[in-house]
Amino acid sequence: MKKPDTLISQEDIEARVNELAAQISADYADKGELVLIGVLKGAFIFLADLSRRLTIPRHIEFIAVSSYQHGSVPSGAVRLVMDVRASIEGRHVLIIEDIVDTGHTLHYLMDMLKSRNPASIKTCVLLHKEHMTEVDVDIDYLGFTIGDEWVVGYGLDYAEKDRTLPYIGIIEPDD
Numbered sequence: 001m002k003k004p005d006t007l008i009s010q011e012d013i014e015a016r017v018n019e020l021a022a023q024i025s026a027d028y029a030d031k032g033e034l035v036l037i038g039v040l041k042g043a044f045i046f047l048a049d050l051s052r053r054l055t056i057p058r059h060i061e062f063i064a065v066s067s068y069q070h071g072s073v074p075s076g077a078v079r080l081v082m083d084v085r086a087s088i089e090g091r092h093v094l095i096i097e098d099i100v101d102t103g104h105t106l107h108y109l110m111d112m113l114k115s116r117n118p119a120s121i122k123t124c125v126l127l128h129k130e131h132m133t134e135v136d137v138d139i140d141y142l143g144f145t146i147g148d149e150w151v152v153g154y155g156l157d158y159a160e161k162d163r164t165l166p167y168i169g170i171i172e173p174d175d
């Protein structure tokens with residue numbers, strides 16, 4: 001089977017993750033511990049790399065959601081599958097997400113987590129499909145803006161395939 005074509009190389013991802021980590025470390029210096037909430041499954045590699053580059057105290061949590069489907073088309077409704085373990089009340093929170101497509105997932109998570117009264121809540125997203133947005137969400141830290149192609153690798157999958165590819169690749173529809 002053909003390997004997906006490279007959209008963003010391993011080197012470019014690493015360089016951008018380093019920049020994001022430096023920016024986040026500077027922004028949260030002297031604010032105490034930062035709670036990083038990784039959105040499963042797609043963000044697990046991004047979170048692993050980013051969190052190890054931070055120079056500030058951090059606490060790792062995971063959350064899992066799933067999108068309701070109408071056949072193969074996401075309906076926009078999001079359901080919580082696994083919650084975080086820790087209380088986030090009064091704490092600084094950063095949601096770590098692999099990709100924002102329509103925006104529904106991140107919008108749902110922001111709403112839900114804001115209602116728990118964190119000291120602050122921001123978002124860090126590796127990829128943004130700029131033209132696909134249906135719901136506006138604030139992305140405070142962004143890796144790369146991409147087109148509307150389906151991408152895999154660095155945590156992202158196509159039907160569980162290619163999640164551990166070291167670069168971001170583009171899937172051809174008939175693969």
Ligand code: IMP
Nearest residue numbers: 042100101102103104105150151156157
């Ligand atoms: P949204 O709710 O439409 O913003 O979708 C976000 C979720 O859809 C992401 O967290 C991914 O799990 C998934 N997703 C959207 N586009 C892609 C893609 O190109 N590759 C892999 N997963 C994607």
Ligand code: MG
Nearest residue numbers: 039042098099
């Ligand atoms: Mg995701």
